Each structure stands twice: as C-alpha cells, then as structure tokens.
Amino acid sequence: xxxxxxTQRRPLFFRRLGDRILAAFSYLSILIAVGGMGWILYTVxxxxxQALTPDILSSASKPYGEPGGGIANALxxxxxxxxxxxxxxxxxALAAGIYLAEYGKGxxxxxxxxxxxxxxxxxxxxxxxxxxxxxxxxPTGNFSGFAGTVxxxxxxxxxxxxxxxxxxxxVPDTLRESALALGMTRMRTTLCIIARAAKNGLATGVLxxxxxxxxxxxxxxxxxxxxxxxxxxxFTEPTANIPVLITEYTTNSPFESMHALGWGAAxxxxxxxxxxxxxxxxxxxxxxx
Amino acid sequence: MQQTDRCFRxxxxxxxxxxxxxxxxxxVQLGAHSAAAWxxxxxxFLCSAEWDPAQGIFGAAPAIVGTxxxxxxxxxxxxxxxxxxxxxxxxxxxxxxRPLSQAIDLLAAIPSVIYxxxxxxVLAPIMQDHVQPLLAAIPxxxxxxxxxxxxxGFLTAGLILSLMILPYMSAVMRDVFRMTPxxxxxxxxxxxxxxxxxxxxxxMRYGIRGILGGxxxxxxxxxxxxxxxxxxxxxxxxxxEGLFSGGTTIxxxxxxxxxxxxxxxxxxxxxxxxxxxxxxxxxxxAAQYYLHLTGAKRGEAR
Numbered sequence: 395x396x397x398x399x400x401t402q403r404r405p406l407f408f409r410r411l412g413d414r415i416l417a418a419f420s421y422l423s424i425l426i427a428v429g430g431m432g433w434i435l436y437t438v439x440x441x442x443x444q445a446l447t448p449d450i451l452s453s454a455s456k457p458y459g460e461p462g463g464g465i466a467n468a469l470x471x472x473x474x475x476x477x478x479x480x481x482x483x484x485x486x487a488l489a490a491g492i493y494l495a496e497y498g499k500g501x502x503x504x505x506x507x508x509x510x511x512x513x514x515x516x517x518x519x520x521x522x523x524x525x526x527x528x529x530x531x532x533p534t535g536n537f538s539g540f541a542g543t544v545x546x547x548x549x550x551x552x553x554x555x556x557x558x559x560x561x562x563x564x565v566p567d568t569l570r571e572s573a574l575a576l577g578m579t580r581m582r583t584t585l586c587i588i589a590r591a592a593k594n595g596l597a598t599g600v601l602x603x604x605x606x607x608x609x610x611x612x613x614x615x616x617x618x619x620x621x622x623x624x625x626x627x628x629f630t631e632p633t634a635n636i637p638v639l640i641t642e643y644t645t646n647s648p649f650e651s652m653h654a655l656g657w658g659a660a661x662x663x664x665x666x667x668x669x670x671x672x673x674x675x676x677x678x679x680x681x682x683x
Numbered sequence: 684m685q686q687t688d689r690c691f692r693x694x695x696x697x698x699x700x701x702x703x704x705x706x707x708x709x710x711v712q713l714g715a716h717s718a719a720a721w722x723x724x725x726x727x728f729l730c731s732a733e734w735d736p737a738q739g740i741f742g743a744a745p746a747i748v749g750t751x752x753x754x755x756x757x758x759x760x761x762x763x764x765x766x767x768x769x770x771x772x773x774x775x776x777x778x779x780x781r782p783l784s785q786a787i788d789l790l791a792a793i794p795s796v797i798y799x800x801x802x803x804x805v806l807a808p809i810m811q812d813h814v815q816p817l818l819a820a821i822p823x824x825x826x827x828x829x830x831x832x833x834x835x836g837f838l839t840a841g842l843i844l845s846l847m848i849l850p851y852m853s854a855v856m857r858d859v860f861r862m863t864p865x866x867x868x869x870x871x872x873x874x875x876x877x878x879x880x881x882x883x884x885x886x887m888r889y890g891i892r893g894i895l896g897g898x899x900x901x902x903x904x905x906x907x908x909x910x911x912x913x914x915x916x917x918x919x920x921x922x923x924e925g926l927f928s929g930g931t932t933i934x935x936x937x938x939x940x941x942x943x944x945x946x947x948x949x950x951x952x953x954x955x956x957x958x959x960x961x962x963x964x965x966x967x968x969a970a971q972y973y974l975h976l977t978g979a980k981r982g983e984a985r
Binding site: 409410412413415416417419420421423424426427428430431433434435437438441485486487489490492493494496497498503504506507509510511512513514516517518519520521522523524525527528529537548551552555579580581584605606608609610611612615616619637640641644645653656657660663664667668671672675 | 685687688691692694695696697698699700701702703705706708709712713716763764765767768770771772783785786787789790792793794795796797798799800801803804805846849850853877878879880882900903904906907908909910913914934937938941942953956959960963964966967968970971
C-alpha cells in the first residue's frame with residue numbers, strides 16, 4: 395500500500411513516461427522473440443533451399459573429405475530411431491499417465507512419481523545420453539541406433555506421462571460416475587470412456603513430444619553416434635541420423651559442400667518439426683471449440 | 684472382474700514407477716561411474732583448473748565456471764525480455780495475443796542444433812565484425828571483455844541461450860499473469876495507477892512465486908543446454924578471461940570428449956555429468972516448489 399501512496403506524489407509526467415518506456419520495451423521484446431525466430435527460420439530456408447536437391451535426398455553420405463554424398467541414410471536413421479522411441483515410450487507413458495490421473499489423487503506415491511516426472515522433464519538431455527551409454531552401450535559393447543532409441547524414449551516418457559495426466563484430468567467426473575454406475579469396471583471405464591473422451595489431447599501430447607525429440611542431438615552423440623552407411627545393423631552398429639550429421643558437418647569440417655549438406659539437413663528437420671507442431675496445434679485448437 | 688481391475692491398476696503403477704526408477708538410476712549410475720575420479724582427486728576436483736588427459740590430471744573448475752557464466756548471461760538478457768513479452772501478450776487484444784504467443788511457443792520447438800548452426804554461421808560473424816569492435820572501443824572495457832575478438836565465446840553463447848530459454852520462461856509467466864484476478868488489476872487502475880504501476884505493485888506481487896518458478900525453469904534449460912553452446916563457446920578447457928574469451932561448459936565438454944574417452948578421463952567426465960545433474964536437480968526442485976505454490980503449469984509440452 396505504501397508504494398501506491400508514494401507514487402501518487404510523483405508528477406504525472408514521470409509516471410506516464412515510465413509507462414511509455416515499458417510499452418516501448420515490450421514491443422522491443424516481442425520484436426526480438428518473433429524476429430529472432432523469423433531470422434533463424436529465414437537463414438535455414440535460404441541456405442537449405444539452395445543446398446537441397448533430389449540427388450541429396452536420395453543418396454547416402456560419403457566419408458569425410460570425399461565430394462558428393464547426401465543425407466538419405468541419415469534421414470532413414472532418424473526415422474527409425476524416432477519411430478522406435480515412440481513405440482518404446484508411448485504405451486508405458488500412457489499407462490503411467492492413467493495411473494496418475496485415475497488412481498493418483500491424494501496418494502503419496504503418486505505425488506512422488508509426479509514430482510519425479512516433472513524433474514525428469516527438466517533434466518539436461520546430455521545426462522540422458524550418459525545414462526543410456528552406461529545402460530546399453532557399455533553392456534552390448536558398441537554404439538547402436540537402438541541405444542539412441544532408448545535415449546529418446548527416456549526423454550519422451552515423462553512428457554507424455556504428464557500431458558496424459560492433464561488431459562485425462564480434464565474429462566469431467568460425471569462421465570466416470572455414469573460409466574461406473576452402469577456397472578463397468580474401473581479398467582473399462584478408463585480405457586473405453588475416459589481415454590476415448592481425451593483421445594485428441596493424448597494424440598497432441600504424443601505428437602508434440604515426438605516433434606521435440608526428433609531434433610534432439612545431445613543424447614545421440616554417445617549412443618547412436620554417426621555412420622556414413624545405410625542403417626543396416628540397427629542393434630549392433632552406429633546409425634546415421636540427421637542431428638548428429640548437422641553437428642559433424644558444420645563444426646568439424648572446413649568444406650563448403652559439407653556445410654551446404656548440413657543446411658539441407660537442417661531445413662528438412664526444422665520443416666518437419668514445425669509442421670508437426672503447427673498441425674497439432676491447429677487440430678487440437680479446433681477440437682476445443 | 685475385480686481381478687482384472689487390480690491387475691490393470693498394478694500395471695499402470697508399474698509403468699508410473701518407471702519415472703522413479705529412471706530418476707534413481709541416473710543418480711546411481713553417474714555416481715558409480717564417477718567414483719574413480721572422486722577417489723583420485725577428491726573435492727579438489729571442483730576447484731582445479733587443469734585438464735590434461737596426457738598426464739591424467741583433471742579439474743572441473745573451467746567447465747563449472749563456464750556453465751555458471753553462460754547461464755547467468757542468458758538469464759540477464761532473458762528475464763526482462765520474457766517478463767515484458769509475457770506482459771504484452773496478456774494485455775494485448777486477443778486477435779494479436781494469440782498468434783504472438785503461438786509464435787513464441789514455436790520458438791521453443793526449433794531444435795537446439797539449429798540454434799547452434801545459426802549462432803555459428805550468422806551470429807558469430809556479426810559479433811566479430813560489429814558488436815565486439817563497438818564494445819571494445821569503450822575505454823576500460825577490456826578487463827571485462829578480454830582480448831579475443833573472433834566472435835566466439837561466452838557473450839555469444841549467452842545471447843543464443845537467452846533466445847532459447849525466452850519462450851519457456853515467457854510461457855510460465857504468461858500463465859501466472861493470466862491467473863491474477865482481474866478485479867485486483869481493475870482496482871489498481873481505479874485507484875489511478877498507470878499500467879506499469881499496476882503491473883509492478885499488483886500483478887508482480889501477486890505472481891512473484893510463479894515468476895520465480897518460470898525463472899528457475901529457464902535456468903535449468905540454460906544450464907544443461909549442449910548443442911547451442913557447443914557451436915559457439917570455443918571449446919577451450921580454460922577459465923574465462925572475459926566475456927569474449929573462449930571457454931567451455933560442462934555439457935559442451937561432455938559432448939566434445941566423451942565418445943572417445945576412456946579410463947580415468949571417462950570417469951572424470953562422469954563426475955562432471957554428476958555435478959551438472961546435481962545442479963539441475965536442485966534447480967528443478969526449486970522450480971517445482973514455486974510452481975506448485977501457484978498451481979501454474981509448466982511451460983513445456985503445450
């Protein structure tokens with residue numbers, strides 16, 4: 395209260411000035427946020443469009459220093475790794491979310507697990523890479539695409555778990571009560587009524603987490619590694635993938651042609667991720683109204 | 684019937700417990716694998732600045748200081764920006780606010796490796812050609828900035844990080860501002876407050892915990908970010924001499940050295956990982972605490 399009393403003693407001119415400055419600053423901050431995004435996308439589009447040819451999209455990458463080559467093997471590898479991660483993460487994550495939403499109200503264990511999931515969501519992805527290195531790479535004795543899959547699945551798991559919980563908690567309790575009153579078991583109520591009502595929300599959660607992990611690089615550095623070959627031994631050999639290709643070609647190479655390949659790969663991955671994001675948002679937004 | 688129900692509940696609990704096991708597993712594994720380094724160097728590992736794989740001497744100080752410095756710089760730029768951006772989005776008319784907040788959310792969707800690439804090919808040259816000569820011309824600034832002028836270093840990394848964490852912080856703050864009861868704000872306007880005064884004295888005080896939670900979320904992001912930093916930090920195992928000098932962070936050190944490391948070096952890298960894990964765990968707990976108090980949702984996965 396004292397501060398409001400104080401401000402009234404200041405001349406109106408200065409108070410208005412402060413207000414104007416804040417307004418100008420807020421325009422500036424929006425400009426930086428949106429302009430920064432525009433700038434990054436513009437750079438990627440410009441350089442990527444120049445580099446991207448049908449030839450690059452259909453041929454495999456070549457060893458360091460050899461001219462030519464493409465990104466097709468890395469594209470296939472990324473597709474395999476993320477698809478595997480989705481298969482691995484979605485079923486348990488959905489079940490975990492169901493537990494938190496349906497059985498976890500006022501339950502100590504559920505509170506603890508929810509907290510764990512929240513913390514896991516914020517853990518640096520490179521730590522997950524270290525963890526999976528110990529978990530998979532050391533026992534099997536080699537880097538593999540599968541290890542990358544596990545790393546991405548671990549990152550996806552808490553995200554899907556928490557969105558599933560939020561989405562299922564949004565379904566009104568009257569639906570639960572009606573289903574139970576008809577004599578359905580908890581399991582059938584949850585799977586046939588609640589999960590169905592929350593269907594779109596669940597799909598949104600899965601798709602957004604998929605978009606998020608498909609660009610993750612750090613956990614793949616020690617798990618999937620990189621290769622110049624087509625992904626032949628998914629469980630036994632290092633597997634080519636787009637994010638690590640971008641890293642390798644831009645940081646460790648002086649060749650313009652490799653930088654161009656990196657930009658092409660960057661364009662492909664950014665466009666894919668942004669499309670998934672925008673499409674999910676649009677679909678979910680329509681469903682809400 | 685009862686039986687299947689109980690099985691279903693148990694199966695769901697088992698899946699949910701995975702979150703706990705993962706959390707525990709990360710700590711145990713990193714602790715176990717870094718044991719050799721802790722035994723060899725003790726707590727001196729934290730303050731030694733020497734990193735010499737050839738002689739088997741490892742110290743974590745450059746990486747820790749670098750991590751803290753980049754995070755601090757990122758927060759310095761991102762806190763005011765995300766605060767007023769969130770304010771703008773809550774106050775703007777709906778037709779403007781919705782596309783803008785969607786655009787800011789999309790900023791979070793761009794993969795970090797793209798940020799890194801952009802930093803390497805676009806921001807670093809700009810820093811080298813325009814920003815660094817400008818700042819270096821200020822008398823006495825070399826003590827703060829250091830002598831290097833190649834466009835890489837902590838300042839560039841901090842700028843990219845701030846752009847990366849802005850959407851996360853802004854999303855949390857937006858939620859917090861929206862939760863302020865309109866009546867409070869209207870009362871402030873009724874008492875003759877300008878918009879800035881209403882924000883400062885009413886909205887900010889009401890939502891201070893949520894704002895803190897948002898800041899911690901952004902801090903956690905900045906602390907563990909690997910790729911965006913790796914591209915522009917310079918990757919030198921040395922204590923920072925100034926904002927323009929090259930250095931390293933924990934995450935960047937891991938990304939650079941881990942795949943080829945073995946023996947004691949690998950153990951030292953695991954120890955670095957454990958330090959990063961503890962730091963970000965602490966920050967996450969703080970973030971959860973403040974956000975739990977306000978009941979705000981996290982700025983992720985939206």
